[in-house]
Structure formats: structure tokens, C-alpha cells
Amino acid sequence: MPGPAGVVQMDKASYEQICRILGEKRSFLQGDVACAYGALLAGCDFFAGYPITPATETAETLARLMPRLGGAFVQMEDEIASIAAVIGASWAGSRSLTATSGPGFSLMQENIGYACMSETPCVIVNVQRSGPSTGQPTEPAQGDMMQTRWGSHGDYEIIALAPNSVQECLDMTLLAFNLAEEYRNPVVVLTDGEVGHMREKVILPEYDEIAFTARRQPTVAPADYLPFQSVDESLVPPMATFGTAYRTYVTGLTHKESGLPTTDDAVAHTRLITRLVEKITRHRVELTRVEEQFLDDAEVAVIVYGITSRVALNAVRTLRQQGVKAGYLRLIGIWPFPEEKVRQLGERVSRIIVPEMNLGQLVHRIRELVPDSCQVSALPSIGGRVHLPAEISSALMTDRKSPEPEGQHHV
Amino acid sequence: MKLSQTETPPEDCCEDSNHRLHKYLRQETLPTTFCVGCGCGTVLGAFAQAVDELSLPPEEIVMVTGIGCSSWIPSPYFKADTLHTTHGRALAFATGVKVMLPRMKVIVIAGDGDIAGIGGNHLIHAARRNIDLTVFMVNNWNYGMTGGQMSPTTPQGALTTTSPYHNVEPPLKAAELVAAAGANYVSRWTTYHVFPLAEAMQYAISKKGFSFVEIIAQCPVSYGKMVNMRSGSDFLNLYRDTSIRIEQARELSEEELVDKIVVGKLVERDAEEYVTKLYQVNSEQSAHKE
Numbered sequence: 001m002p003g004p005a006g007v008v009q010m011d012k013a014s015y016e017q018i019c020r021i022l023g024e025k026r027s028f029l030q031g032d033v034a035c036a037y038g039a040l041l042a043g044c045d046f047f048a049g050y051p052i053t054p055a056t057e058t059a060e061t062l063a064r065l066m067p068r069l070g071g072a073f074v075q076m077e078d079e080i081a082s083i084a085a086v087i088g089a090s091w092a093g094s095r096s097l098t099a100t101s102g103p104g105f106s107l108m109q110e111n112i113g114y115a116c117m118s119e120t121p122c123v124i125v126n127v128q129r130s131g132p133s134t135g136q137p138t139e140p141a142q143g144d145m146m147q148t149r150w151g152s153h154g155d156y157e158i159i160a161l162a163p164n165s166v167q168e169c170l171d172m173t174l175l176a177f178n179l180a181e182e183y184r185n186p187v188v189v190l191t192d193g194e195v196g197h198m199r200e201k202v203i204l205p206e207y208d209e210i211a212f213t214a215r216r217q218p219t220v221a222p223a224d225y226l227p228f229q230s231v232d233e234s235l236v237p238p239m240a241t242f243g244t245a246y247r248t249y250v251t252g253l254t255h256k257e258s259g260l261p262t263t264d265d266a267v268a269h270t271r272l273i274t275r276l277v278e279k280i281t282r283h284r285v286e287l288t289r290v291e292e293q294f295l296d297d298a299e300v301a302v303i304v305y306g307i308t309s310r311v312a313l314n315a316v317r318t319l320r321q322q323g324v325k326a327g328y329l330r331l332i333g334i335w336p337f338p339e340e341k342v343r344q345l346g347e348r349v350s351r352i353i354v355p356e357m358n359l360g361q362l363v364h365r366i367r368e369l370v371p372d373s374c375q376v377s378a379l380p381s382i383g384g385r386v387h388l389p390a391e392i393s394s395a396l397m398t399d400r401k402s403p404e405p406e407g408q409h410h411v
Numbered sequence: 412m413k414l415s416q417t418e419t420p421p422e423d424c425c426e427d428s429n430h431r432l433h434k435y436l437r438q439e440t441l442p443t444t445f446c447v448g449c450g451c452g453t454v455l456g457a458f459a460q461a462v463d464e465l466s467l468p469p470e471e472i473v474m475v476t477g478i479g480c481s482s483w484i485p486s487p488y489f490k491a492d493t494l495h496t497t498h499g500r501a502l503a504f505a506t507g508v509k510v511m512l513p514r515m516k517v518i519v520i521a522g523d524g525d526i527a528g529i530g531g532n533h534l535i536h537a538a539r540r541n542i543d544l545t546v547f548m549v550n551n552w553n554y555g556m557t558g559g560q561m562s563p564t565t566p567q568g569a570l571t572t573t574s575p576y577h578n579v580e581p582p583l584k585a586a587e588l589v590a591a592a593g594a595n596y597v598s599r600w601t602t603y604h605v606f607p608l609a610e611a612m613q614y615a616i617s618k619k620g621f622s623f624v625e626i627i628a629q630c631p632v633s634y635g636k637m638v639n640m641r642s643g644s645d646f647l648n649l650y651r652d653t654s655i656r657i658e659q660a661r662e663l664s665e666e667e668l669v670d671k672i673v674v675g676k677l678v679e680r681d682a683e684e685y686v687t688k689l690y691q692v693n694s695e696q697s698a699h700k701e
């Protein structure tokens with residue numbers, strides 16, 4: 001019976017086998033399907049999930065393809081169980097994935113916190129839909145940006161990426177697996193119902209274009225191994241997976257470097273949580289991923305992410321044609337927040353518009369970072385409607401003190 | 412075999428490093444934090460005995476636990492790969508471990524509140540899949556770690572801190588539920604029945620498919636304080652006096668079985684287990700994929 005003995009590796013033969021299963025190097029795919037392809041190319045060998053619109057196609061794709069590649073697809077009884085199985089599989093040495101949308105993502109929060117606390121690499125694709133509650137299941141939204149950051153209780157850091165195209169669904173999911181291993185942390189791919197369900201051309205990356213970050217293994221004997229001790233400046237400890245005779249102890253309780261619980265020691269708790277946070281924030285620059293266009297001489301700018309960036313770029317181009325010095329900053333890495341890029345932009349432009357498919361989430365983080373000389377305005381669109389380019393260009397041209405356009409709420 | 416039920420804190424037991432079961436424990440975690448008279452120590456002893464009888468190397472075991480006193484039986488005391496998870500979710504975590512490490516014995520020890528209460532849905536579906544996990548559900552009739560609240564298994568009429576006038580809910584028959592859901596092996600014993608319990612645990616670990624042993628275990632501190640049974644022996648006497656073998660119980664009516672603890676093997680089947688079937692699909696697919 002198969003099942004990885006140690007950790008997953010991606011050699012050329014494995015890559016070629018995956019490509020044979022995926023078919024054409026160029027294809028026309030849905031975003032959800034591209035996430036599944038990206039996962040497989042990253043060496044993902046375990047998926048657990050529960051059907052939910054608009055994320056189900058990721059599960060369906062992996063249900064079909066995973067058995068042909070020797071991996072495991074498991075449909076669990078709910079999303080709590082799905083993320084739990086994903087974490088369990090990760091400790092069994094696998095590269096594991098789940099995919100869900102708002103209601104399922106809400107259910108997963110406690111165990112996502114567990115993954116952060118236990119430093120378990122895993123990937124969660126959240127195809128955002130309109131909420132709260134059941135909301136509009138088939139409609140896109142960006143309502144989970146802050147839930148991704150703060151959804152579980154307590155202090156922790158998370159890594160999140162927001163693709164804006166089907167190609168990026170593949171690329172970002174692939175990257176997410178490597179970041180999960182590098183930082184021993186859960187990584188969230190934040191797509192939305194629009195990116196997830198639209199179809200675009202996708203080109204599979206070549207073997208030498210794919211970076212592969214293997215799980216770092218301990219180099220010391222089991223008796224000397226401390227599974228939660230950082231051994232270098234990365235602050236990320238090597239990870240002995242189950243079945244490798246290290247008899248690793250893993251808990252969500254506050255723990256010592258040995259893994260054993262210590263629940264009433266303020267010093268131990270502070271040391272642990274500070275390291276868990278700093279292993280991400282210390283690498284904020286490496287984790288910053290943005291797309292910058294027309295920023296060199298920009299006087300006003302849009303900060304945008306996900307599907308909204310597609311229309312925002314259109315709006316900025318139109319304004320440029322009209323001679324307006326508009327700029328475009330797209331956030332690809334959402335968490336940890338690309339603070340320096342936003343701060344620098346705020347120092348250079350007089351106005352920043354933040355179109356989001358929510359009533360204002362990342363806009364608050366942006367306001368914290370820019371000087372008072374820069375006006376920051378939210379431009380919300382909810383109900384499943386992606387902004388129109390004209391709304392964004394109009395907002396870029398509108399002074400905050402002027403009346404708000406009808407039907408829009410200043411946040 | 413030394414499986415003592417003591418009424419005083421066994422302060423010196425961890426110093427008996429010559430005991431043949433001592434090697435299975437994480438020395439630095441001893442003595443245990445279990446209360447005086449708690450049944451968890453008996454379960455830990457019976458479990459170590461079962462592992463020892465099987466000559467099962469701890470390196471081939473993954474322990475998965477939830478939250479609550481009985482989750483502490485293996486976690487942190489039993490020295491194997493251990494995933495001490497969130498409340499109620501041990502079986503779901505264990506599913507991921509077992510699917511990706513089928514060669515390992517994946518064993519869950521947790522309480523009634525954890526497995527049958529908050530985690531009840533996972534219990535039904537793990538049993539339905541008949542996944543090759545071994546589950547020891549330690550049933551102490553209450554939420555002990557939080558100080559003695561009623562749980563899904565609290566007897567009707569019992570006093571607890573959240574049923575201070577009397578519990579109006581009937582208890583869940585967890586073992587019967589698991590048997591109905593499709594598990595390959597289900598039995599129930601109490602901490603009074605130490606030897607049959609250790610044998611049942613041994614059998615459950617060896618049995619392919621979902622195996623489940625419900626272990627009725629005393630909680631004289633959190634539960635006992637409200638029902639005026641303050642020592643471990645109060646409960647052991649109760650278990651002795653009210654337990655009835657399943658073979659005899661089958662002759663009795665439901666009314667006659669009220670307040671009885673039915674012990675013994677409820678079910679044994681040889682249905683094919685989940686992970687094997689999962690990888691059979693892979694073999695079929697890889698056979699005609701090229």
C-alpha cells in the first residue's frame with residue numbers, strides 16, 4: 001500500500017507523470033481547477049474537503065486526478081473534519097490541501113489556529129463568496145480578508161495570497177505549498193467566486209520553473225531533537241513527521257521546545273508566541289508580493305487585490321489616456337501585510353482609493369500605514385457585483401470632501 | 412502484571428523504573444496529573460499492558476487525542492508520536508494520519524464529552540467508513556476537566572453542576588451507536604474489569620477496521636462530588652454490582668436493563684476497511700492511466 005515514508009519530493013519523473021495526467025501544456029480552465037493543478041504540481045498528495053459552492057470544482061478535480069497519481073482524496077463529513085484531516089496528513093509527511101468557501105472557512109478557524117500553534121504546513125484555498133452566513137453562495141466577494149488574519153482566537157500570523165487570474169490560481173497555489181513548508185505554517189489562497197469560476201488560458205510551468213521546497217528534517221538523533229526549537233535565524237524548526245521514530249509530541253496547548261505542555265508559564269508562552277509571530281513578520285520583505293504599474297509619477301493611486309484589480313487596472317489605464325497621473329498597486333501577498341510598499345506609496349500620492357468587494361477591510365490596514373497627508377477612501381461593492389472601471393476612475397478623481405457618488409457608502 | 416487501583420496518590424510509582432511497562436511512558440511527565448481515585452491511570456496501565464502483550468513497538472504507533480482528562484492518558488504520558496488535537500476532532504485528525512501512514516497503528520484515546528459529545532458526528536462517520544483506527548472512549552459520565560458538568564453520557568436523573576436539580580436527558584449509548592454505524596469491533600468494559608479490559612484493548616488494536624472500546628471509568632472528584640461518591644472504590648463497587656455480561660443482557664427487557672452497565676463484545680465483523688479500499692481505487696486507476 002502506498003503512502004509516503006518520509007517527505008514528498010518532486011523529481012523530474014514525478015513532474016512528467018503529473019503533466020501527463022494534466023494533459024495539454026496550454027489549456028482553458030476554471031480558477032478552481034487551476035488551484036487543483038497548482039496543488040498537484042506542488043507535490044500535493046492529500047486532499048480532504050467538503051462540497052461547497054463556489055469551491056467544489058477543486059475537490060471534484062482532485063477526486064478525479066489524485067488517485068491516478070497515487071495520492072489520497074478524502075471527502076470528510078464537514079469542514080472542521082476536513083482541515084483536521086489535512087493537519088493530520090501533514091504530520092504523516094504529506095503535502096495537504098483543503099478548499100472551501102466562507103461558511104466552511106468559518107468552521108475551520110479553530111483548527112487553523114491549531115495549525116499555527118503546532119506549526120503544521122498545510123494549504124487552504126478559500127474561494128470567497130458573499131456573506132455573512134449563507135449569504136449569496138454563487139456570488140463572489142472579498143469578505144474574508146480580515147477573517148483570514150484574525151479568524152482564530154489568540155495571537156498568530158498567517159500567510160495569504162490573492163490571485164487575480166486563473167493562471168495565478170495555479171501559480172499561487174503551487175507557491176502556497178512551498179511557503180507552507182518553508183515557514184511551517186498554514187497558507188491561505190484567497191480567491192473568490194469570480195476568479196474561481198471564470199475560465200482563462202493556463203500554461204503549465206516547466207519543470208525548471210517550479211521551485212520545490214521540501215520539508216526540513218531534523219539532523220539530530222531522536223533523543224536530541226526538540227520539535228519546537230528554532231535552530232537558526234529563520235526561527236522555523238525542522239519537522240520530524242510521524243512514523244520516523246522521533247516519537248514527536250504535538251499539542252495545541254502552550255508548549256516547551258520539547259513539545260510538552262506548559263500551561264501556566266507566562267515566560268514560556270511569550271517565548272513561543274513571539275517566535276511563531278516573528279518567524280513570519282521577520283520575513284515580511286521576502287513575503288511581499290505586489291504588482292506595481294504607473295506608480296513612478298503617480299499623484300493618485302488605487303490599492304487593489306483579487307478580481308477587482310482587473311477592472312482597476314482598466315480604470316487606471318483610461319485615466320492615463322486622459323492625462324491623469326493615476327497609479328496601480330496590486331497586493332498579491334495579503335498577509336503578512338506588505339507594509340513598506342503601502343507606506344511608501346502613501347508618502348508619494350495625495351489620494352488612495354481602495355476598491356474592495358466588502359464594506360471596507362484592508363482599507364483600515366492601509367489607513368494605519370499612510371501619513372495624514374494622503375486621503376484614503378474605501379470603495380465598497382457588495383452583493384456579488386464586481387466594480388465597474390468607471391466607478392474606480394471616478395473615485396480616483398473625486399476629492400474625499402466632495403459628496404459621495406450615489407449608492408456608495410463612505411467607510 | 413501490576414495494575415493497582417490505589418486510593419492514595421501513587422507518588423512513588425514513577426520511581427519504579429524497573430516496572431516492565433515503565434518504558435512506555437514519558438518519564439519527564441510523571442507523576443500524572445490525574446486526581447486521587449481517577450480511572451485514567453487504570454486505563455493507561457491497561458493500554459500499556461495491551462501494547463506490551465502485542466510486542467508492538469511504540470515507534471509504530473501514532474496516538475491521537477482530543478481535549479479533556481482522558482485525552483491526557485496518552486498525551487503526554489505514553490511515549491509515541493502524539494497529536495493532541497482540538498476538542499472533539501481527534502478522529503478527523505486521525506483519519507488524515509491513517510490515510511497517509513497506513514503502516515502505523517493509529518490509536519485514539521479520549522473522553523465521552525470529546526468523542527460522543529462535540530465530536531459525535533466524526534464518530535459516526537469514522538465508524539461508517541470503517542477506517543482502521545482504534546478508539547478507546549473513556550466514559551466518566553461527565554465533563555471532568557471543567558469541573559463536573561453533565562455530558563451526553565450522564566445518567567438520567569444524575570446531579571451535575573449543570574444539572575443541579577437532576578439531569579432530564581437520557582444518556583447516549585455510544586457503543587451501540589458505533590456498532591450500528593458499521594464498526595468492525597465494539598466492546599464495553601469498566602475499570603473494575605481490568606483484565607478483560609486490557610484483553611479487549613489488545614484485541615481492538617489488532618483488529619482491522621474501526622474498533623471501539625467504551626471504557627466506563629470513575630471520576631470521583633468532579634462527578635462524584637455531586638452524587639456523593641467521593642472515592643474511586645465507590646465507583647468500582649457500583650460497576651461490579653451493576654454490570655452485566657452482554658450474553659445475559661440479551662435475555663432481559665429494556666426495563667430490566669435500566670441502570671445496568673452492559674459489558675462485553677457488542678459486535679465483531681470483518682468488513683473491508685476504508686484505507687485499503689481507497690488505495691485499491693488508486694491501483695485500478697494507475698493500471699489504465701498510461
